[in-house]
Structure formats: C-alpha cells, structure tokens
Amino acid sequence: MKRKITLKHIARELDVSISTVSKALKNSEEIGRDTKEKIQAFAKLYNYKPNNIAISLKNKRTKNIGVIIPDIVHHFFTTVIRGIEMYANAKGYNVIVCLSDESFDKEVINMEMLANGSIDGFIMSLSTETQSKNDYNHLKEVTSQGIPLVMFDRVTDEVQCDKVVINDRDGAYKAVRKLIDSGKKRIALINTENLSVSNARTEGYYQALAESGMEVMPEYILTLPHMSIVEDAIDDFFNRVDVDAVLCVNEIFAIYSMRIVQKKGMRIPEDIAFIGFTDGLLSKYANPSLTSVAQHGERMGEIAAQMLIDKVENDQEEDIFRTEVIEATIIERESTLN
Amino acid sequence: MKRKITLKHIARELDVSISTVSKALKNSEEIGRDTKEKIQAFAKLYNYKPNNIAISLKNKRTKNIGVIIPDIVHHFFTTVIRGIEMYANAKGYNVIVCLSDESFDKEVINMEMLANGSIDGFIMSLSTETQSKNDYNHLKEVTSQGIPLVMFDRVTDEVQCDKVVINDRDGAYKAVRKLIDSGKKRIALINTENLSVSNARTEGYYQALAESGMEVMPEYILTLPHMSIVEDAIDDFFNRVDVDAVLCVNEIFAIYSMRIVQKKGMRIPEDIAFIGFTDGLLSKYANPSLTSVAQHGERMGEIAAQMLIDKVENDQEEDIFRTEVIEATIIERESTLN
DNA sequence: GAAATTCACGAAAACGGTTTCGTGTTGATA
DNA sequence: TATCAACACGAAACCGTTTTCGTGAATTTC
Numbered sequence: 001m002k003r004k005i006t007l008k009h010i011a012r013e014l015d016v017s018i019s020t021v022s023k024a025l026k027n028s029e030e031i032g033r034d035t036k037e038k039i040q041a042f043a044k045l046y047n048y049k050p051n052n053i054a055i056s057l058k059n060k061r062t063k064n065i066g067v068i069i070p071d072i073v074h075h076f077f078t079t080v081i082r083g084i085e086m087y088a089n090a091k092g093y094n095v096i097v098c099l100s101d102e103s104f105d106k107e108v109i110n111m112e113m114l115a116n117g118s119i120d121g122f123i124m125s126l127s128t129e130t131q132s133k134n135d136y137n138h139l140k141e142v143t144s145q146g147i148p149l150v151m152f153d154r155v156t157d158e159v160q161c162d163k164v165v166i167n168d169r170d171g172a173y174k175a176v177r178k179l180i181d182s183g184k185k186r187i188a189l190i191n192t193e194n195l196s197v198s199n200a201r202t203e204g205y206y207q208a209l210a211e212s213g214m215e216v217m218p219e220y221i222l223t224l225p226h227m228s229i230v231e232d233a234i235d236d237f238f239n240r241v242d243v244d245a246v247l248c249v250n251e252i253f254a255i256y257s258m259r260i261v262q263k264k265g266m267r268i269p270e271d272i273a274f275i276g277f278t279d280g281l282l283s284k285y286a287n288p289s290l291t292s293v294a295q296h297g298e299r300m301g302e303i304a305a306q307m308l309i310d311k312v313e314n315d316q317e318e319d320i321f322r323t324e325v326i327e328a329t330i331i332e333r334e335s336t337l338n
Numbered sequence: 339m340k341r342k343i344t345l346k347h348i349a350r351e352l353d354v355s356i357s358t359v360s361k362a363l364k365n366s367e368e369i370g371r372d373t374k375e376k377i378q379a380f381a382k383l384y385n386y387k388p389n390n391i392a393i394s395l396k397n398k399r400t401k402n403i404g405v406i407i408p409d410i411v412h413h414f415f416t417t418v419i420r421g422i423e424m425y426a427n428a429k430g431y432n433v434i435v436c437l438s439d440e441s442f443d444k445e446v447i448n449m450e451m452l453a454n455g456s457i458d459g460f461i462m463s464l465s466t467e468t469q470s471k472n473d474y475n476h477l478k479e480v481t482s483q484g485i486p487l488v489m490f491d492r493v494t495d496e497v498q499c500d501k502v503v504i505n506d507r508d509g510a511y512k513a514v515r516k517l518i519d520s521g522k523k524r525i526a527l528i529n530t531e532n533l534s535v536s537n538a539r540t541e542g543y544y545q546a547l548a549e550s551g552m553e554v555m556p557e558y559i560l561t562l563p564h565m566s567i568v569e570d571a572i573d574d575f576f577n578r579v580d581v582d583a584v585l586c587v588n589e590i591f592a593i594y595s596m597r598i599v600q601k602k603g604m605r606i607p608e609d610i611a612f613i614g615f616t617d618g619l620l621s622k623y624a625n626p627s628l629t630s631v632a633q634h635g636e637r638m639g640e641i642a643a644q645m646l647i648d649k650v651e652n653d654q655e656e657d658i659f660r661t662e663v664i665e666a667t668i669i670e671r672e673s674t675l676n
Numbered sequence: 677g678a679a680a681t682t683c684a685c686g687a688a689a690a691c692g693g694t695t696t697c698g699t700g701t702t703g704a705t706a
Numbered sequence: 707t708a709t710c711a712a713c714a715c716g717a718a719a720c721c722g723t724t725t726t727c728g729t730g731a732a733t734t735t736c
Contacts, residue, residue, distance in 0.1 A: 054722035
C-alpha cells in the first residue's frame with residue numbers, strides 16, 4: 001500500500017526545500033530549469049497530487065457546495081441535483097448532498113455540520129416542517145456569516161438570498177385555464193398544507209376560476225398534510241365529490257387519482273381530465289399519460305449552481321439578491337382533451 | 339457580517355494561550371475550573387464551532403464519503419443514496435455525490451478529484467462505459483492507496499474490495515419460474531449489453547427455462563445498448579415476435595412495453611404477462627401495476643455505508659473483503675397471473 | 677576591482693486546530 | 707526549611723500547502 005506522497009517527501013528525497021518543490025510544481029520562474037525538471041519528473045513518477053484539505057485550509061475555499069433537500073426519492077429533486085451537479089462539476093466543484101427528510105431538526109443539523117468550513121455555499125429547498133414552523137434562524141445564521149445561499153423551489157421571503165423558483169401560480173393558472181377552455185366546469189384541486197409551492201399553485205387555481213366567473217367550491221379542494229400520498233383521503237374524496245377535472249400539485253396524487261376514477265368506470269379525459277405538477281417518468285408512462293406542468297428541474301439546478309458559484313467567486317457583490325423565475329410550461333398528454 | 343470565530347480569537351480576547359482554549363473547550367482536566375468556565379461561556383456566547391477543515395487536516399479524517407453513481411434520475415440509485423445518506427449521517431458522515439453519467443472519463447475524473455484527501459472512502463456503482471471497456475485501473479489505484487472502497491450493484495471481479503449486490507441471477511430465475519408456473523410458454527427477455535447486472539439476470543432466465551426443459555429462443559431476446567429506453571427497438575420487437583410473457587431488466591422497459599402491447603389490443607396479464615426489475619413508483623402506479631423484482635436499494639445503501647464506515651474506522655482489517663448478497667424478492671401485482 | 681543586479685533557492689509564517697512536553701507556582705511533606 | 711508533587715497553563719510541533727521575504731552566490735555594470 002503506497003501512501004500518498006507529499007511535498008515534504010519530495011523535498012527530502014531530492015534534498016531541496018519544501019518551498020522549492022511547491023514552486024517548481026507550479027512552474028514558477030523563480031526556480032532553475034534543472035531543478036524544476038528534476039522535481040517535476042519525480043512528482044510525475046510518484047503521481048503526486050496536492051492534498052485538497054490542506055489547500056482548502058490555506059485559501060479558505062473548499063470547492064464543495066452543500067445541497068440540502070427534503071427527499072431524494074423524488075423525481076423533481078433528482079433532476080435539480082443533476083442540474084446542479086453538472087454545472088458545479090464543470091466548474092470544478094463537488095456536491096455534498098444532505099437530506100432533511102422533511103424534518104426541521106435534520107435540516108438544522110445538516111446546515112450546522114456543513115457550515116463549519118466544509119462548504120463554500122449552500123443550495124437548498126425547505127423541508128415541509130420548516131415551512132410550517134416558519135422558523136428560519138438557521139438560514140439567517142448562515143447568511144449572516146457571509147456564506148452564500150441559494151434557495152430553490154420551496155423558498156421563503158423571510159430570508160434574504162438568491163432564489164430560483166418556477167412561476168407556480170402561473171403554471172397552475174394556465175393548467176386550470178386549459179381545463180376550462182376544454183369545457184370543464186367542476187374543477188377539483190388536490191394540494192397540500194403549508195408548502196409555499198402548493199400555496200402559489202392554489203392561488204393560480206383561484207385566479208383562473210375567478211377570471212372565468214366560476215365560483216370556488218371549497219368541497220372541490222382536498223388538502224393533504226404533505227407531498228406523500230394519503231390513499232384513504234383520496235379514495236374518500238372521489239367518493240364524495242363529482243367533478244369533471246382535477247389539478248394536482250404533484251404527479252403522484254394525479255396518478256393515484258386516475259387509477260381510482262378508472263376503477264369507478266370513468267373515462268379519462270372524456271368524463272374527467274387530469275393535470276399534475278412535476279413532469280416526471282410517471283406522467284410520461286402512465287396510462288393514460290398525464291398532462292403536466294413541467295418544473296424544469298435540471299434548468300433550475302443549473303441556474304442555482306450558477307448563482308451560487310458566482311457569489312462564491314466574487315465576494316464583492318454582497319447584498320444584491322436576485323430571484324430567478326422560470327416559466328412553467330404545460331406538457332400535453334392523454335389525460336386532457338386537446 | 340460576523341465572521342467565524344477561531345481559537346486564536348478567543349485566546350487573544352481572554353488573554354490565555356490557544357492550547358488552553360482548545361483544552362478548556364474539550365473539558366480537559368488540565369485546566370482550572372474558573373478558566374474553563376470563562377472560556378466555555380465566551381465560546382458559547384460567540385457560538386464557536388471548530389473548523390472542520392482544520393480538524394480534517396490534523397487527523398487525516400474528513401468524515402466525508404464519496405458516492406459515485408452513473409445517474410441520479412433513476413429510482414433505484416436514489417433509494418441507494420437515501421440508504422447511504424441515512425446511515426452515514428447517523429454516524430456523523432457527509433455524503434459527496436458525483437455522477438459519472440455512464441461515462442468512463444467522468445468516473446475517473448471524479449474519483450481522482452475526491453481521492454486527494456476529500457473523502458475517507460468510496461461507495462460506487464460502475465458506469466456502463468467502464469463495464470464495457472473493462473478498465474478498472476482507477477479503482478485499483480484508489481484501493482492501492484489504502485482508500486476503502488465498496489462497490490454496489492454494478493460490480494466487477496477485477497477489483498478486490500467489499501461489495502454488495504442483489505442476487506440478480508436468482509431474482510430473474512424466480513421471476514421466470516413464476517411465469518412458467520402460471521402457464522406461460524413463450525417468454526421474452528429485454529436486457530442490455532455489457533452490464534454485469536443484466537448478464538446475471540440473463541443467466542437466471544436461461545436457468546429457469548433450462549430447468550423446465552424449455553428451449554431458449556434467441557429471437558425472444560431483445561438486447562438494448564443501455565438502461566435508457568430505445569423506443570423504436572421495442573416497438574419493432576413487439577411487431578416481430580409473438581410472446582405471452584416478458585421479463586425486463588428494468589421497469590421503464592416493462593412499462594413502455596406494456597403500453598405498446600396494450601395499444602395492439604392485448605390484455606395484460608391474460609394475453610401477455612410482464613415482470614420488471616426495480617420496484618419503483620412506476621411499477622406501483624402503472625396501469626396495470628407491474629409485478630417486479632425488488633432490489634432493496636435502501637437496504638443496499640445502508641449495508642454499503644456500514645461496510646465502508648467499518649473499514650474507515652478500523653484500519654487493521656485490511657485485505658479481508660466481503661461480498662454481501664441481498665436476496666431479490668418478487669412483488670406481485672396486476673401484470674402477472676397469480 | 678568594487679558595487680549593483682540578477683538568480684536560485686530556503687526560512688518562516690500562515691490557515692485552524694490538537695497534542696506533547698515543558699515550566700513556574702503553589703501547597704504538602706519530611 | 708529544603709524537597710517534591712500536583713496543578714494550571716503555555717510553547718511548540720504537526721497536519722500539507724502557499725507565499726512573502728531574505729540571502730548567498732553568480733553575474734553584470736561602471
């Protein structure tokens with residue numbers, strides 16, 4: 001087992017000083033031809049690579065970015081991570097992924113763990129619990145230490161930082177408009193509590209109905225506690241209400257709902273149409289395939305990474321924060337009338 | 339913007355030495371009551387947290403583990419990551435995720451980048467390209483430097499290290515047995531080139547057929563170049579062959595195939611049954627839902643993390659490598675006859 | 677031939693901790 | 707009163723780099 005070789009080893013072996021080795025390997029003009037060649041050859045031979053940790057300590061830059069998301073087994077978040085990873089990697093950064101598992105405490109612990117020098121900046125999306133507690137002190141703490149932070153998707157106005165979101169309100173608005181335009185009259189909404197994105201989508205739903213002079217029927221709205229599916233609640237909902245279209249704030253709700261109504265013998269989209277949020281594999285391969293509001297996760301991750309690395313590499317421009325809004329687009333499939 | 343406070347700051351402020359501060363904060367017996375209390379109070383007040391990088395440099399332990407996977411927008415890999423993350427986090431480790439994007443070069447670059455001190459060990463699954471090139475020098479390099487490595491799912495015998503896999507051969511065997519037992523006679527296989535897991539699954543398919551005295555029909559086997567879907571090839575396949583059951587090495591192949599045959603008017607599972615690998619959301623929410631071979635990704639990740647952290651924390655037991663085999667289980671759903 | 681440059685390299689500080697090994701002061705002991 | 711622990715703390719080395727500043731020798735300049 002050949003241990004990693006250091007500058008000190010090379011220096012000792014070649015009987016020169018550590019500084020000389022360091023400079024020689026950076027091809028400094030200060031060092032003579034012969035010495036440089038000798039050192040470079042030796043370094044190559046023993047496959048010398050500088051120790052990242054030592055370099056990080058020296059220049060207070062880790063080239064790591066911390067990403068904290070609520071869950072990873074979730075198509076949207078994985079696409080965002082991919083976007084972040086691709087961009088960061090091209091810029092020479094590594095991505096440290098932490099899962100808050102929708103828990104406030106884990107979110108706080110993870111941030112504190114990484115904030116002590118492990119990363120140059122954060123990209124994060126809030127956990128459900130954090131959004132319902134409405135407690136953002138851990139984020140404020142981090143930003144007040146001068147650590148750059150970019151929030152995406154699930155964000156809050158309480159924290160001053162760069163943000164990137166899709167236009168959720170408008171996405172929902174367009175979706176509902178589409179349903180109305182195709183002649184649907186009784187449009188249901190399945191959303192969740194406390195989540196910023198869910199709230200914005202709900203606004204879009206209200207707006208579209210209002211514009212068309214349609215009344216909001218509270219019984220047409222099913223609010224679930226979180227983004228994970230609660231099958232009984234949905235079964236129950238469709239036993240209770242009689243609607244001809246449904247907008248769901250995520251694709252699982254929509255897919256599951258479609259199965260329920262299909263089992264009741266209803267035809268999609270003739271009897272009842274569906275639109276979901278998050279354009280994932282489920283939407284694409286469902287039967288019928290699901291019309292959905294694309295969130296452009298990969299693009300979102302890329303923008304977030306870009307904003308973060310910009311901030312990291314140019315300390316000057318502090319305190320000017322941008323919020324990038326990505327337009328939501330509707331991917332039409334079989335679950336809606338054209 | 340309050341910058342991070344260091345031992346040096348505290349020492350200067352309280353007019354003691356840095357060593358005294360360090361010891362006081364570790365509650366060392368060496369330091370007097372009064373001094374300790376004073377220092378601890380001060381540290382708490384200014385929210386002192388030791389710098390991870392400095393600690394890493396000192397004790398040559400980063401508490402980071404590197405995970406390299408081919409793709410993250412893939413249910414199986416995300417479940418593995420979740421398993422790794424959960425276990426690692428509980429043990430105080432962070433997870434650095436790198437995507438090889440199925441590319442040999444990116445795999446090599448990522449490993450080299452992390453191997454220079456950033457991580458204590460690797461967990462990885464080979465990229466398609468690496469498996470087809472059959473070049474594992476980057477892995478051998480890493481292990482020869484004494485960096486612990488655990489491979490999962492897509493592994494190779496060429497590298498001596500801990501491994502965790504599911505019993506792919508047996509999973510496929512059980513799946514095909516199930517199809518045969520339910521009376522199916524013409525069983526197709528959709529697999530991929532070069533992938534260790536795909537090869538093992540193909541063996542299981544052969545074995546089950548052989549045991550039942552059924553002949554392997556080469557035209558019943560469709561081999562795709564990689565795990566991503568090639569729609570035309572599948573369309574074509576089902577125009578060409580007439581089979582009454584299909585085993586697919588991943589769920590996308592199966593889901594897509596089901597849609598194809600449904601459009602041709604065939605009934606599932608009466609006319610044609612399907613079993614896929616990877617028990618993801620697609621299988622669960624497809625219509626009909628898909629019987630599948632569960633890969634227990636989360637468990638796999640947990641075991642891999644456990645093996646790795648064991649090795650990292652007990653340097654002694656080098657050169658005894660284990661391969662943990664997880665039994666594949668079949669999740670029965672609507673796409674097969676019971 | 678003396679002074680001024682240039683050249684090629686080394687010493688040392690710094691990053692932020694941990695840890696070993698003194699060492700001066702105190703109180704107890706003989 | 708001289709001796710010796712025990713106590714409480716500091717100096718310094720170390721982890722592996724980078725970088726500033728010196729410095730002795732060689733070379734050029736006048």
